Amino acid sequence: MAEKAGSEDDFQDALSEPVSPIHKVTTKSTEQDKLIDEIIEKNTNLRLEDDNDDEKEKATGAPGGNDGADDDNQKEALQPDGELSMEELLLREKDMSTEQLAANKEQADKLKLEGNELFKNDEPARAVEIYTEALNICPSSNSKERAVLFGNRAAAKMKLEANKSAIDDCTKAIDLYPEYVRALLRRAKLYEQDDRPDEALADYKRVNEIDPGQREAREAQARLPAVINARNEKLKADMLNGLKGLGDMILKPFGLSTANFQMQQDPNSGSYSINFNQNNS
Template sequence: MNMDKEDYDKKKEDSSPHEEFQDAFDTFQAPKPSEDKFQDVEGSGEEDEAEAVDEEKRLENERRAKEDKMSPEERNTLKEEALELKKKGNEAYLSGDNEAAFQLYSQAINTCPLTFTEDRSYIYSNMAASRLKQDRKEEAKDLCSTAIELNPSYVKALARRATLYEGLDKPHEAFEDAKKILELDPRHKESLSAIQRLPDKIKEKDEKMKAEMFDNLKKLGNMVLNPFGFSTENFKFTQDPNTGGYSVNFSK
């Protein structure tokens, strides 16, 4: 049907500018991100980590069920294959090829049956050593922790993790590992030295954390007090040398 000029002009007049603007505004607003979207992004990291842990447990359970059906001879054969891979990893490590060593150790850990926890702890410790050589300290520390979970009295893994904790500025954790080592081996030289050295580092770390806490409290306090003409400078904190506690005095 053809529209004559009169009908066209009438239709144009009936379309108000307000309606046209409202339609455009609605279209513009449609893709506006919601607060829920930001909350989803914020929580996605933790969710991904939880999913990864669940997947790891699922795969481990599947592997355990599969290995339970094996004969002792089959499991021992896999263990020997894993130890051979570990040996090749040691050779690569000694030659300075740390990535090749890590890959061989990874193959060994994927081959060694779960029931051989002590052998697996040694492989994980070697994986940590290769990552430490690559200056991947966090990963090395986590691998040491896995080795210790499998073999809690494994002094070498504990000592390596203690060194890593100290290097990562975690003196409290390093001190706890050193104490554990000395329970297992009272003459362990590195741990005897650490027990003497770490308390000062712990004190320094605690003081640093305390200073950061007070700084954050001052910023928060100023936000509250400034509208009333005051600031945290009006309050003086005095530490009691005997108790370590603080008293607060107000001054104008």
């Protein structure tokens, strides 16, 4: 079923249009590598900041006076970006009232808008932190809102060239919201950059099923099959060359080589027959 126009905008995705195609980078300066590594390391060690403000404590349902015991448990449940696992989030929500959950949802929406502004102002690292903070309080039942947070965080990571992590976030977003076109497009582009055209083509096909008007998806479906075929032919040639080398090594003690064996393909069945020629050596 085609997605309703503007439905993603209702959830305030970070971008007003799908992110532009990313170009494959073959080399980067040492300083840029170092900067990106520092950013990723920082994001990996993100933790929820303590906030003693009574209003925020009431909204999040965080207990006080635990002498750090809950902090230790929380660290164990954190994901690479400092994000709470779904199990920990559900555990936290277990004793929350409807009002507390609504307050958390409202706070998550505010954080999302803050993250969007940071993204637009070219502060992707800080945007990642804010989207993560929002994910740690956005109720588990709000699947679409959580999907957009993951999708927005993926867009910010793409700016940081943290592409593997961005793919993971796109996948989380799509799992929560299967018709999330922007997340599918982002993941497809990341797959292309990662030399995974089969997966990219599958995502573009899914986009076309949801929204046949997506020109980018249509063009990719026309372009990628040739890329995949060329890749497969190269893999096949490499494999045959490897087998040829192995065969020559095995046959050498007998005064033979793979040149003594000729393969002929039957044009009707596609099967191969092997003929031996003593004179080819």
